[in-house]
Amino acid sequence: CIDGSYKQIKYKINHKFELGEMYIGDKIILYLINNKYEKLVFNAIDKLKNIKYSNYDMEMEFKKCIPNIQSSFKTITGEVGVILEKEEDLILLRDLLDYYNGKLTVDIVRLVLNSLYNIECFIKFNGLIHNGISIDNYFISIKNNYGALLGGWWYSIEDKGNIKSS
Numbered sequence: 001c002i003d004g005s006y007k008q009i010k011y012k013i014n015h016k017f018e019l020g021e022m023y024i025g026d027k028i029i030l031y032l033i034n035n036k037y038e039k040l041v042f043n044a045i046d047k048l049k050n051i052k053y054s055n056y057d058m059e060m061e062f063k064k065c066i067p068n069i070q071s072s073f074k075t076i077t078g079e080v081g082v083i084l085e086k087e088e089d090l091i092l093l094r095d096l097l098d099y100y101n102g103k104l105t106v107d108i109v110r111l112v113l114n115s116l117y118n119i120e121c122f123i124k125f126n127g128l129i130h131n132g133i134s135i136d137n138y139f140i141s142i143k144n145n146y147g148a149l150l151g152g153w154w155y156s157i158e159d160k161g162n163i164k165s166s
Contacts, residue, residue, distance in 0.1 A: 007030075007073065007081065009025055009028060009030055009083075010025055010026075011023040011024055011025040011030070012024055012025060013092075015092075015136065017136055017151075019033045019034060019037045019154060020032045020033040020034050020037070020079065022136075022151065024092060024095075025086070026086075027085065027087070027088055028070065028083050028084065029083070029084045029086050029150060029151075030081060030082070030084075031081065031082045031083075031084070032075070032080075032081050033079060033080045033081075033082065033154075034079060034080075035074075035078035035079060037080070037154070040154035040155070041072070041080045041082060041154065043153075043154060043155075043156065044067075044082075044153035044154045045069060045072065047128060047153060047156045048066065048067055048069060048153060051066060051126055052125075054125075058122075061118075062118075062122045064087065064146065064148060065119050065122070065146065065147065065148045065149060066119075066122075066149060067084045067085075067148075067150045067153060068084060069082060069083070069084055069085075070083040070084060070085050071083045086139070086148075086150065087141060087144070087148075089141045089142075089143045089144060090139040090140065090141050090148055090150075091139060091141075092135075092136065092138075092139050093112065093135040093136075093138045093140060094135040094136050096108075096140065097135060108140070108142065111140060111142070111147065112138075112140060112147060115140065115146055116133065116138070116147060119147065119149050120133075123149075123156075124159070127158055127159045128156050128157065128158060128159060129157050129158075129159055130149065130152060130153070130156050131155035131156060131157060132151065132152025132153065132154065132155040132156070133149065133152060134151075134152060136151060136152075137149060137150065137151030137152035138150075138151070
């Protein structure tokens with residue numbers, strides 16, 4: 001890192017995406033983002049730190065569905081790193097689709113849609129538009145029956161804002 005420290009993570013799979021690379025481990029996700037997109041990283045951090053809940057029950061329901069930033073840093077090569085916490089049983093929807101050759105059961109599709117509708121209502125409650133919901137940003141837990149929108153927050157805007165671009 002630029003501050004002289006070192007970060008080392010164990011990961012199971014990595015994916016390239018439009019801003020850089022994503023490394024998925026058991027309990028973390030590391031995004032390494034090209035420095036030319038640094039403003040988008042700051043946008044995501046700002047939107048996430050201002051998430052509100054109307055009560056304790058709402059917080060318990062949705063806190064697991066949105067990213068919790070463990071740390072962020074800058075590498076000596078100029079990339080911006082963002083480490084998110086992740087529950088061990090969450091799997092990226094793209095990876096699940098690949099595993100099942102693009103064919104999911106009705107129960108999994110129901111889980112995905114129900115969870116996404118609820119998360120979208122929560123995002124709307126916070127006066128935001130996500131602008132990045134995709135199979136590369138959404139994780140699901142079949143075991144615990146919920147989904148989490150952990151990626152794509154780079155593009156989030158206030159409900160009446162302008163779309164962010166790279």
